[in-house]
Amino acid sequence: MIRIQGVSKRYKGAANFAVENLDLHVRPGEIFGFLGPNGAGKTTTIKMIVGLLAADKGRVLVNGHDIASDPIAAKRSMGFVPDKPDLYPRLTGLEYLNLIGDVYGVDGPTRTKRLQHYLEMFQLTEAAGDLIQSFSRGMQQKLALTSALLHEPSLFILDEPMVGLDPKSSHQFKEIMRQHTRQGNTVFFSTHVLEVAEQLCHRVGIINQGRLIASGTMDELRTSPGHAGSSLEKLFLELTDEGGSYEDQE
Numbered sequence: 001m002i003r004i005q006g007v008s009k010r011y012k013g014a015a016n017f018a019v020e021n022l023d024l025h026v027r028p029g030e031i032f033g034f035l036g037p038n039g040a041g042k043t044t045t046i047k048m049i050v051g052l053l054a055a056d057k058g059r060v061l062v063n064g065h066d067i068a069s070d071p072i073a074a075k076r077s078m079g080f081v082p083d084k085p086d087l088y089p090r091l092t093g094l095e096y097l098n099l100i101g102d103v104y105g106v107d108g109p110t111r112t113k114r115l116q117h118y119l120e121m122f123q124l125t126e127a128a129g130d131l132i133q134s135f136s137r138g139m140q141q142k143l144a145l146t147s148a149l150l151h152e153p154s155l156f157i158l159d160e161p162m163v164g165l166d167p168k169s170s171h172q173f174k175e176i177m178r179q180h181t182r183q184g185n186t187v188f189f190s191t192h193v194l195e196v197a198e199q200l201c202h203r204v205g206i207i208n209q210g211r212l213i214a215s216g217t218m219d220e221l222r223t224s225p226g227h228a229g230s231s232l233e234k235l236f237l238e239l240t241d242e243g244g245s246y247e248d249q250e
């Protein structure tokens with residue numbers, strides 16, 4: 001579903017790489033959690049996957065499509081929610097969602113059905129006709145999630161998707177993620193909430209200082225040398241503090 005092959009990125013004027021020689025395979029039917037300290041390279045990686053940043057070297061494949069040479073085909077199969085959704089404040093919620101529906105070619109009856117479902121789920125039905133600039137941070141996050149779900153993509157790419165969500169909406173979205181992968185689809189998301197990652201993810205990857213230092217299932221990570229029986233929180237702290245490394249074998 002996602003293949004990242006030898007990808008590196010260094011910002012202009014920076015001494016160090018934001019992401020360096022990253023190799024990662026995210027498979028169909030799994031929720032993959034992408035973890036790391038602030039500044040580790042998570043958001044840079046996600047921006048390269050979705051085509052917002054060009055890699056300095058390496059390749060990113062989404063459903064077999066190279067994001068650099070075939071970006072439209074790659075982007076059609078994904079729904080993306082950034083860490084800080086940049087919505088159009090002078091559109092109403094419905095206007096924005098209909099714009100997204102037009103971009104992805106969602107037909108009228110299908111669009112109406114899906115919008116009714118997600119707006120009710122996220123308790124946005126009454127507010128949908130209001131200008132986005134009047135929405136709270138949590139309401140804007142719900143709107144961004146709805147827009148990413150509208151065309152039912154095979155791949156969800158989510159940067160801190162739970163930020164701003166109330167407990168009920170957070171629980172409902174976790175169920176959406178689980179159901180999505182039960183249908184053979186994929187979720188790739190970053191989070192600082194390690195309990196959520198441990199609860200949801202089939203596999204996780206930990207990035208630190210631009211390099212992938214661990215990748216695998218929780219059982220694989222717990223049986224790695226020196227980390228037997230550790231919680232994800234303990235593993236994360238040990239690996240990012242010590243610069244240790246463990247990666248699964250594909």
